[in-house]
Amino acid sequence: MQRFIKRLTAPLVAIPLLFGLSTSTVFADKIRIALAETPSDELAAFFVALDRAKANGLDYEWTAFSDEELAIQAVLSGQMDIGFGTPYSAMQRSKAPLRIIFQLSKLKFFPVTNKKYSKLEDLAGEPILLHSRGGGTDSIANVIEDKMGFKFGKRSYVPGSSNRVVALIAGQADATIIDLSNKNKVVRQQGDKFNVLPMFDVEASDEALFANLDWIQSNEEDVQIFVNALLSTWQDMNEDPTIISKETNPDGPIGQLPKEILDELDGFYTDAIAGGLYDANGGGRKGAQADMEWYSQAGQLEGDPASLNVEDFWYMAPLDAAMAK
Amino acid sequence: MMNRSLLLKLLSAFIVFGTWEIAGRIPVSYAFPTFIESMKALFDMTVDGRLFAAYGETLKPLVIGVIISAIVGIAVGLWSGLNEWFDWLFSPIFIVMQAAPLAALIPLLVMIYGIGLTSKIFVVCIMAMPVIVLNTAGAVRNTPSSLTEMGRSFQASNWEVILKIIIPAASPVIFSGLRLGVSAGFIGAILSELKITPTGVGDIITYSRSIADYASMYAAIFSIIVLAVLFLNVLEKIERFLFEGNNRGYASD
Numbered sequence: 215m216q217r218f219i220k221r222l223t224a225p226l227v228a229i230p231l232l233f234g235l236s237t238s239t240v241f242a243d244k245i246r247i248a249l250a251e252t253p254s255d256e257l258a259a260f261f262v263a264l265d266r267a268k269a270n271g272l273d274y275e276w277t278a279f280s281d282e283e284l285a286i287q288a289v290l291s292g293q294m295d296i297g298f299g300t301p302y303s304a305m306q307r308s309k310a311p312l313r314i315i316f317q318l319s320k321l322k323f324f325p326v327t328n329k330k331y332s333k334l335e336d337l338a339g340e341p342i343l344l345h346s347r348g349g350g351t352d353s354i355a356n357v358i359e360d361k362m363g364f365k366f367g368k369r370s371y372v373p374g375s376s377n378r379v380v381a382l383i384a385g386q387a388d389a390t391i392i393d394l395s396n397k398n399k400v401v402r403q404q405g406d407k408f409n410v411l412p413m414f415d416v417e418a419s420d421e422a423l424f425a426n427l428d429w430i431q432s433n434e435e436d437v438q439i440f441v442n443a444l445l446s447t448w449q450d451m452n453e454d455p456t457i458i459s460k461e462t463n464p465d466g467p468i469g470q471l472p473k474e475i476l477d478e479l480d481g482f483y484t485d486a487i488a489g490g491l492y493d494a495n496g497g498g499r500k501g502a503q504a505d506m507e508w509y510s511q512a513g514q515l516e517g518d519p520a521s522l523n524v525e526d527f528w529y530m531a532p533l534d535a536a537m538a539k
Numbered sequence: 540m541m542n543r544s545l546l547l548k549l550l551s552a553f554i555v556f557g558t559w560e561i562a563g564r565i566p567v568s569y570a571f572p573t574f575i576e577s578m579k580a581l582f583d584m585t586v587d588g589r590l591f592a593a594y595g596e597t598l599k600p601l602v603i604g605v606i607i608s609a610i611v612g613i614a615v616g617l618w619s620g621l622n623e624w625f626d627w628l629f630s631p632i633f634i635v636m637q638a639a640p641l642a643a644l645i646p647l648l649v650m651i652y653g654i655g656l657t658s659k660i661f662v663v664c665i666m667a668m669p670v671i672v673l674n675t676a677g678a679v680r681n682t683p684s685s686l687t688e689m690g691r692s693f694q695a696s697n698w699e700v701i702l703k704i705i706i707p708a709a710s711p712v713i714f715s716g717l718r719l720g721v722s723a724g725f726i727g728a729i730l731s732e733l734k735i736t737p738t739g740v741g742d743i744i745t746y747s748r749s750i751a752d753y754a755s756m757y758a759a760i761f762s763i764i765v766l767a768v769l770f771l772n773v774l775e776k777i778e779r780f781l782f783e784g785n786n787r788g789y790a791s792d
Contacts, residue, residue, distance in 0.1 A: 283748045291568035304751035310569035347742060348749035371736055372654060386653070514750065 244273045245436055248294035250282035250421070253467040255475050255482050256395070259451055259492070260318065260444075261468045262461045267443035272436055281373075289425065295433070296425045296440075300350070302509045305527055306516060311427040313529035314419070315437065316444050317497025321420040321508070322489055323354055324397040325411040326382065327389040334411050338364035343378050343390040346371050350420055351391040353512030360511060361414065382408065394489045395482055415490075418508030419497055430529055441532040442539065445496050452494040455483035495537065502528045572754040581758035589743070590762060596739030600656060601728040604663025605721055612668045612720065613713060616675025620709070621701070626676060637669035641727070645734045659731040666727030667720040674716025678709035711782040718774045725767045 253261065264274060279285040282299040289297035290310050298318070305312045331337055337358075345351040352369070359365055372378050375392040379400055382390050392400070400408050423444070430437050450457050459479040462468050469476070486492060493501060502524045510519040556574045563573030572580075584590040615633075619626035641662065652658040682705045690700045732741020740759050747756035 283745075286751070287568075287570045287748070290570040301751065303749075304570075307751045308569045308753065346749060347737065347746040381654075 244275050245433065245440070246293075246295045247274055247276040248285040248288045248297040249276055249278045250285045250298040252278045253471070255468075255471070255479060256319075258458050258462055258468045258479055259447060259483065261463070261466055262458055263440075263444045263447035265461065265463055265466065266447060267440050270439045270443065272439045272443070274440075292426070295429055296423055298421055298423065300419050300422055300505070300509070301424055302505070302527065303348075303514045312424050313427045313430060314422045314424045314497075314502070314527060315430065315529055315532055316423045316441055317419045317493055317501045318421040318423060318444075319419070319491050320493060320501075321350055321354065321416045321418045322394045322491045323351055323391050323416070323420075324394070325358075325389065325391050325413055326379075326397055326400055327409050327411060328382070328407065329409060330388055331411065332409055334358060334362055334413065335364065337366060337389055337411075338362075339367045340389060341367040341387070342369055343381060343387040344369055344371055345373055345375075345378075345391075348514070353509065353514060354391055354416070356512045357416075357508070358413070394486060394491055398485050416508065417501070417504035419501055419505050422497065427529060430532075434532075437532050438535060441496070442536045445533065445536040448492055448496060449494050451483060451492060452487055455487045456480045458483050496533050498533055498537070499524065499528075499530065502530075570751075570753050572757055576754040577757040577761060580752070580754040581762060584743070584755065584758060584762075590759075593739045593743050593759075594766075597728055597732060597741070598739075600659035600663050600731060601724055603656075604660045604727065605667055605724045607660070608664050608667035608671055608720055608724065609717060611664075612671030612716075613675050616672040616713070616716070617679055617701075617706075619672070620676040620679025621705075626680075630673070630676065633669040633672045636665055637673070639665075641665055642730065642734060645731075649735060654736050658735050659728065662731035662735070663724045663727040666730075667724035670723055671713075671716045671720040674719065675709070675713045678712030678716070679705055681712075682708045711778070714778050714782065718771060718778065721774065722767060722771055725763070725770075729763060 247264075249257065251257070264272075264276075268274070277288075277294065279288065285294070285297045286299055286301045286304050288294040289301075289312070290304065290308060300314075301312055304310065325334065325337070327337070331340070342355060344355055347369075352371075355366055355369065370387075372381055375396040378387070378390040378392055379396050381387045382400070383404065397410060401410060425437070447457075459476065462476070462479070495501075497505075505527070506515065506519045506522045506524065509515040510517065510522070515522060559577075560574040563571055563576065566573075581590075615629060619629050644665070645658075645662065648658045648661050652661060686704050686708060687700055690704045695703070729741060732739055733744065737745040740763055743759040744756050747753065747759065
């Protein structure tokens with residue numbers, strides 16, 4: 215019996231140990247990027263920037279998580295180095311020294327309704343379909359309530375703009391808030407049945423790159439290469455949105471997407487640039503300030519936005535250096 | 540003897556929660572709260588009534604799903620245990636249901652039944668029904684043939700054999716099947732709240748996670764485990780009371 219137990223425990227100890235050793239050596243100098251979704255047209259620009267960074271010597275690997283919160287958790291736990299999202303509440307609540315280094319996209323979302331409603335005020339007391347409680351569209355709904363001085367009716371949640379469009383078209387919802395590309399699709403295909411309600415401009419971040427400050431400071435060189443590549447891509451893209459489809463690696467994760475999506479890339483990025491989705495300067499201080507105000511108003515940051523210190527949320531050095539080049 | 544078992548239970552709880560507390564204090568991850576923080580969050584949730592409101596929401600699909608599974612499951616199980624042809628026709632469905640990766644089927648369920656209560660009840664049924672059906676069928680099929688033969692030699696009708704011999708003989712295993720079905724139903728209810736639309740306890744978990752209130756998230760998860768363990772213990776007690784002398788494999792032993 216004792217021998218049996220010994221034989222049983224030996225591999226139980228050895229296997230995790232071996233696994234731990236092998237993974238730590240393999241990943242020693244690769245940066246690990248946690249994506250909040252599987253590669254899609256929205257991530258094409260990001261992958262173009264990754265290719266540019268790779269050409270300059272950045273070694274990386276990426277893992278797609280099923281949602282943003284898991285990606286944030288993986289970075290908090292140190293299983294991933296760089297994450298994707300806007301973890302303002304995680305920064306303020308947990309003791310983790312997370313910092314944002316680059317704004318990838320802005321929170322450009324649009325209230326879309328059926329013909330019953332024609333302006334935001336009509337939605338007072340009406341039910342609305344949003345992404346998730348505590349998510350970006352929820353914060354937009356909070357700020358609309360705040361600015362317009364009314365309350366929405368029951369909020370229900372369906373993750374994914376495309377799923378909310380399906381619900382809207384199927385008549386399961388009368389009003390929702392969806393992203394730019396889905397809004398354009400609705401307007402193009404069923405513009406006669408739905409209204410896009412006019413709304414104030416939002417400058418805050420939707421997706422941003424963030425990492426642990428200690429990790430950023432001990433990998434200064436890699437982070438700099440990465441931010442340089444991102445900034446150059448974002449600037450080039452703002453001048454000519456078609457560079458994304460031109461530079462997309464046909465063998466990469468975006469190049470492998472179905473042809474229908476790849477054919478739409480130029481249209482998607484032209485619309486996105488026209489709609490102001492991508493800031494040519496990676497957000498920077500202006501973006502950070504807008505975030506402080508927005509996320510305080512939306513209830514995800516506690517305290518007066520004027521008293522919040524941007525340095526506690528953003529690490530500007532790599533972006534500043536990239537801008538100076 | 541009773542005291543020793545209680546002592547061991549307390550000791551193991553102390554070791555687990557102590558390890559949790561230490562792991563939270565190191566901390567092993569910024570996303571991992573200490574035991575005390577989580578319990579404080581649980582206390583706050585209970586006091587302000589959020590937890591009860593959430594369970595009211597979560598128990599809806601669970602209770603409806605388990606009741607449907609129990610009625611349909613025992614009926615189908617009895618029938619397929621009694622009738623070989625029916626067994627041949629229906630058992631494979633439940634074996635497939637049990638083996639199918641449910642999370643992967645959820646998009647399909649949502650497509651058919653939408654995002655409301657119906658889909659969630661279905662998830663609970665898919666989790667709970669196969670165990671109930673297969674246990675019932677097995678128990679009925681394995682009724683000692685000496686008992687049924689004895690019944691027949693005393694001129695019992697088919698109905699009498701079923702009602703007075705087969706069902707009483709099979710009931711301990713049927714009840715075990717129900718118990719396993721309820722615990723599978725728990726998994727189904729939480730899974731549906733996490734994967735379909737966040738309501739009830741699933742909403743506390745996803746919302747706390749999205750605002751990085753990890754203590755509340757762990758508190759909600761902890762409350763589910765406690766509730767499930769308590770409920771299963773009660774079912775076990777009932778089972779022991781009803782079928783004294785037929786004890787087989789309990790979780791709390």
